[in-house]
Every structure is written in C-alpha cells, then in structure tokens.
Amino acid sequence: MKEIVILGAGYAGLRAARELRGLPGARITLVNRHAFHYESTELHTVAAGTREPEVISFDIRQSMGPTVEFKQDSVTRIDPEQKKVFLQAGPVPLSYDYLVVALGFESEDFGIDGAREHAMPLVDIDSALAVRQHFEARLAGFKTTRDENDLRLIVCGAGFTSIELLGEFAYRMPSLIELHDLPKDKVQLIALESAPKLLPMFDAHLVDYAVGYLAARGVQIHTSTTIKKVVPGGVMSEDRTFDANTIIWTTGVRGSHVIADSGFVAKRNRVNVEPTLALKDHPEVFFIGDDSAVLDPAGGRPWPTTAQLAIAEATHAAANIKAHIAGKPIADFKFVSKGTVCSLGPSSGIAQLSGRGSMKFEGHGVAFLKKLVENGSLLEEAGFAKMLDNFS
Ligand SMILES: Cc1cc2nc3c(=O)[nH]c(=O)nc-3n(C[C@H](O)[C@H](O)[C@H](O)COP(=O)(O)OP(=O)(O)OC[C@H]3O[C@@H](n4cnc5c(N)ncnc54)[C@H](O)[C@@H]3O)c2cc1C
Structure with missing residues (x-):
C-alpha cells in the first residue's frame, strides 16, 4: 500500500486529493488546519461584509468522501530524509511514500517596520472577519468618539487583491454610511502603492476603467508612494503620514512558514521545483500552489501564484504520482493561463x-x-x- 499524504486543503490540495482518491493500492491522507475549505479568492467579500463565511466555504470530509482519510491538524515540520510530517496535535508523525505540499500563502510584510503589529492581514476566514469587525466597530463608534480617523480605511498595496478589496468596500460603503448615519464626505477609502502603475497584467484601458470606477466611488489611490513604517493609527511614506484607524496589509504574499521551518531551499517560502513539480533530490515530494515557484519558460520568471495555477499544478502532480506508481514516465508541467x-x-x-x-x-x-x-x-x-x- 502506497501512502500518499497531501498537506493543505486549499485549491491545490483539494484538487490533488480529488484526482488521487480511489487510486488502487494507495491510501490518501489529507491534512488541513480547519475542517472546512474556504475560497481564498473570495476572502475580500467576507472582509467587506458583502458575503458571509458559510457562502465561501464547505465541509472537507463531506466533499471528499470515504476514500480520503481527512485529518484536521496543523503541520509544523516536514522531514524529507525520514519521509515524515510532524503535526501540532497528532502525537505520531505521518509517514509517506509520496508527499504533496499545498499549504498555501501567508501575508508578506517585507520586513516593513510596524506592518505586522499595526496592520491587519487578509489571509483566511478569521483574518477577513477580523477586518470586517474592526472597521464596522470603528464606524459604529464614530457617533461617540467623533474621531475622523474612525471613518478612514487604508489598504496597503494596490495590487490585485487590494483592488478587489477596495471594489468590495466601495460597494458596501453606502449601506454602512446609512446604517451608522455617518458624514459621507468624511469617509475615506485610501490605497498606497509604491509602483507608478497598477495591475500590470491588464491592458491600459482596462486599468483606466478600474481606476475610474473606484475613483467615482470615492477611493483614493496614491501610486509611487512607498510605505516606510506603520504606526498605531497611521501609515508613513517618505514624505507624509496617512491617518486611519483601520489599516489593512495586502502588499503581497509568501508561501507557508512550514517550508522555512523544515529547511527547504526557497525564496519567500516558495520552493523552486523541477518541471515535474517535484524536488530534484526528492522526486517523491511535490510542491504545488502558492508554495511552489514554477518557471514560465516564455517569461523566464516564475508564474504568478493564482488559484488557476494551483489547480492546474495539482492535477499535474497527481498525474505524475499515478504514473510513478505505475512505473510509467512522468511529465513536465505546462501551463496555459x-x-x-x-x-x-x-x-x-x-x-x-x-x-x-x-x-x-x-x-x-x-x-x-x-x-x-x-x-x-x-x-x-x-x-x-x-x-x-x-x-x-
Ligand atoms: C482576496 C484574494 C483574492 C484573490 N483573487 C484571486 C483571483 O481572482 N484569481 C486567482 O487565480 N487567484 C486569486 N487569489 C490568489 C489565490 O487565492 C491563491 O493563489 C490560491 O488560494 C492558492 O491556492 P493554494 O491551494 O496554494 O493555497 P490556499 O488557498 O492558501 O490553501 C492552503 C490551505 O492550507 C491550509 N494550511 C495552511 N497552513 C497550514 C498548516 N500549517 N497546517 C495545516 N493546514 C494549513 C489553509 O488553511 C488552507 O486551507 C486571491 C487571493 C486573495 C487573498
């Protein structure tokens, strides 16, 4: 019996488990810290309060069925030499013949002073709910505090996630203004971005449309503004301080800290895998989704991490595991976005x-x-x- 262990039940891990379940002669174990899967691509809707967490999540055990053994636990470390995975609660490490690492992303603060302490990340359901509760409490409290910083929200970064988050807040604000009877002209949604241009993956006229749409709804985007420091109630750039009592950190993501804690060679906790998606020295260990860096041969740089890429990698890694078990050749990953x-x-x-x-x-x-x-x-x-x- 081959033991196949999959770590993480996000887009990548869930797809790998789905592709491998029912494989004759193999036992599939899926480990995830929550009993539910959530759609990471929709976290901004929970943060802004346009959707409830239940709508973007579902029960993992129920969706996988009996052919996948599900363990709700947190992975703490991987030992590829011993072929073991250590868990926070599970007293006995898991042994594997094949391992798929799909532990996803964490917030990247680039070491900026105060970012971790004074800005809120958006990385999972808990952090999305924390943003929502914090901002709504500030808005509700304004009638008592009369502190205009309670009416201001700063999004650090204006990349893809930040723009989606701002779009959602821009949609929600009119109902929050009405609910809390707030002075509309004092409410501010602000984004700070170091790059001079936004959303490089889109054509210029689409970017113009997005910027115009947000501006028409009161969103102020400050480009060429590098964040130097975050302090309680404010974000400092080179030449000014932006004040707000809600500060959200969405400047970028890195892979799981488990990768660094396990001693894998990685950049921002993303492992450079072989074109097969496995490790060079450990062809039985696959890294997929936001934990892997896979070279786009055309661009000469790793593909940007997305749900779409994660799902394609998972399908490929599963096919390679099946081929390896069957003694067939394994294939290189090719991605068409x-x-x-x-x-x-x-x-x-x-x-x-x-x-x-x-x-x-x-x-x-x-x-x-x-x-x-x-x-x-x-x-x-x-x-x-x-x-x-x-x-x-
Ligand atoms: C607001 C937002 C909007 C986005 N929009 C888009 C979009 O429109 N299109 C797109 O393609 N991409 C989008 N992305 C990016 C996309 O969500 C990620 O690329 C994708 O989620 C990566 O999938 P994954 O399976 O690698 O990781 P994840 O989705 O992060 O899943 C990882 C899983 O592992 C679990 N886990 C983590 N650590 C541990 C541990 N130590 N032990 C056990 N379990 C653990 C997590 O709880 C989670 O279930 C967006 C991201 C955000 C935040």
Whole structure:
C-alpha cells in the first residue's frame, strides 16, 4: 500500500486529493488546519461584509468522501530524509511514500517596520472577519468618539487583491454610511502603492476603467508612494503620514512558514521545483500552489501564484504520482493561463481572457465571469447547490 499524504486543503490540495482518491493500492491522507475549505479568492467579500463565511466555504470530509482519510491538524515540520510530517496535535508523525505540499500563502510584510503589529492581514476566514469587525466597530463608534480617523480605511498595496478589496468596500460603503448615519464626505477609502502603475497584467484601458470606477466611488489611490513604517493609527511614506484607524496589509504574499521551518531551499517560502513539480533530490515530494515557484519558460520568471495555477499544478502532480506508481514516465508541467478577472465589487470588474486572441471585458457582468472561472473548483468539489449559493 502506497501512502500518499497531501498537506493543505486549499485549491491545490483539494484538487490533488480529488484526482488521487480511489487510486488502487494507495491510501490518501489529507491534512488541513480547519475542517472546512474556504475560497481564498473570495476572502475580500467576507472582509467587506458583502458575503458571509458559510457562502465561501464547505465541509472537507463531506466533499471528499470515504476514500480520503481527512485529518484536521496543523503541520509544523516536514522531514524529507525520514519521509515524515510532524503535526501540532497528532502525537505520531505521518509517514509517506509520496508527499504533496499545498499549504498555501501567508501575508508578506517585507520586513516593513510596524506592518505586522499595526496592520491587519487578509489571509483566511478569521483574518477577513477580523477586518470586517474592526472597521464596522470603528464606524459604529464614530457617533461617540467623533474621531475622523474612525471613518478612514487604508489598504496597503494596490495590487490585485487590494483592488478587489477596495471594489468590495466601495460597494458596501453606502449601506454602512446609512446604517451608522455617518458624514459621507468624511469617509475615506485610501490605497498606497509604491509602483507608478497598477495591475500590470491588464491592458491600459482596462486599468483606466478600474481606476475610474473606484475613483467615482470615492477611493483614493496614491501610486509611487512607498510605505516606510506603520504606526498605531497611521501609515508613513517618505514624505507624509496617512491617518486611519483601520489599516489593512495586502502588499503581497509568501508561501507557508512550514517550508522555512523544515529547511527547504526557497525564496519567500516558495520552493523552486523541477518541471515535474517535484524536488530534484526528492522526486517523491511535490510542491504545488502558492508554495511552489514554477518557471514560465516564455517569461523566464516564475508564474504568478493564482488559484488557476494551483489547480492546474495539482492535477499535474497527481498525474505524475499515478504514473510513478505505475512505473510509467512522468511529465513536465505546462501551463496555459485562461486569463485574469479582477472584480470591482459584486457587480463589476475587468477581465482579460486568453483563447484565440485576447478577449477584454469591463463593467457589469464581469464579476459573473470571475465566479465562473474561479468557482470551477467549487462546482466540482462541493456540488451545484453550493455553486448557486455563491451566485447570490
Ligand atoms: C482576496 C484574494 C483574492 C484573490 N483573487 C484571486 C483571483 O481572482 N484569481 C486567482 O487565480 N487567484 C486569486 N487569489 C490568489 C489565490 O487565492 C491563491 O493563489 C490560491 O488560494 C492558492 O491556492 P493554494 O491551494 O496554494 O493555497 P490556499 O488557498 O492558501 O490553501 C492552503 C490551505 O492550507 C491550509 N494550511 C495552511 N497552513 C497550514 C498548516 N500549517 N497546517 C495545516 N493546514 C494549513 C489553509 O488553511 C488552507 O486551507 C486571491 C487571493 C486573495 C487573498
């Protein structure tokens, strides 16, 4: 019996388990710190309060069925020499013949002073709910405090995640202003970005559309503004301080700390894997999703980490494990991106899809495209009813 252990039940881990379940002569064990899977691509909706956590999550055991042994636990360390995985609660380490590491992303603060202490990350359901509760409490408290910083929210970074988050907040603000009877002209949504231009993965006219859409809803985006320090109630750039009592940190992500704690050679906790997605010295260990750095041969740089890439890598790693067990040759990973969709709240967005040529969309209906592209996984793992929930 071959022991196949999969770490993490995000997009990558769940897809790998789904591809491998029922494999004759193999036992599949899936480890995740929560009993539920959440759609990371929708965390901004929970943070802004446009969706509840239940709508973007589902039970892992139920979706996997009896052919996958599910363990709810936190992975602390991997020992590739001993072929063992150490868990926080499990007293006995797990042994494996094949290992798939898919522990996902963590917030990257680039060592900026005060970022970890005074800004809130957006990395999972708990952190998304913490953002929502914190901001809504500040808004509710304004009638007592009269502190205008309670009405200000700063998003650090204006990359893909930040723009989606701002779009969602821009949509939600009118109802929050009405609910708490707030002075509309004093409410501010601010983004600080060191780069001079936004969203380099999109054509310029789509970027202009997104920026115009957000500006029309009161979002101020400060480009070429490098964050130097975060202090309680403020973010300092080279030449000024931006004040706000809610500060969210979405400047980027890195892979799991378990990678560093296990001594794997990695950059920002992303392991450079072979084209097969396995380690050079340990062909039985695969890194996929946000924990791996896979070279895009055309660009000469690793592919940007996305849910779409994570799912494709998982499918490939599973196929290679099956081939290896069967004594067949394993293959190199090839990725063709379907394109990128960036939502601007629940009812708008921009999209640049690949296919025969490049198709570009903007405005109403694009958010639907995102749901369709991203929730391929939701449909397959959780079933049609859950998919319909997600469209509400
Ligand atoms: C707000 C937001 C919007 C995004 N939008 C898009 C988008 O539109 N399109 C797109 O393609 N990508 C998007 N992304 C990026 C995308 O979410 C990630 O690339 C994707 O989630 C990576 O999948 P993964 O399976 O590698 O990791 P994850 O989804 O992070 O899953 C990792 C899993 O491992 C578990 N885990 C972590 N550590 C441990 C541990 N020590 N022990 C046990 N379990 C552990 C986690 O709880 C989680 O279940 C977005 C990200 C964010 C934050």
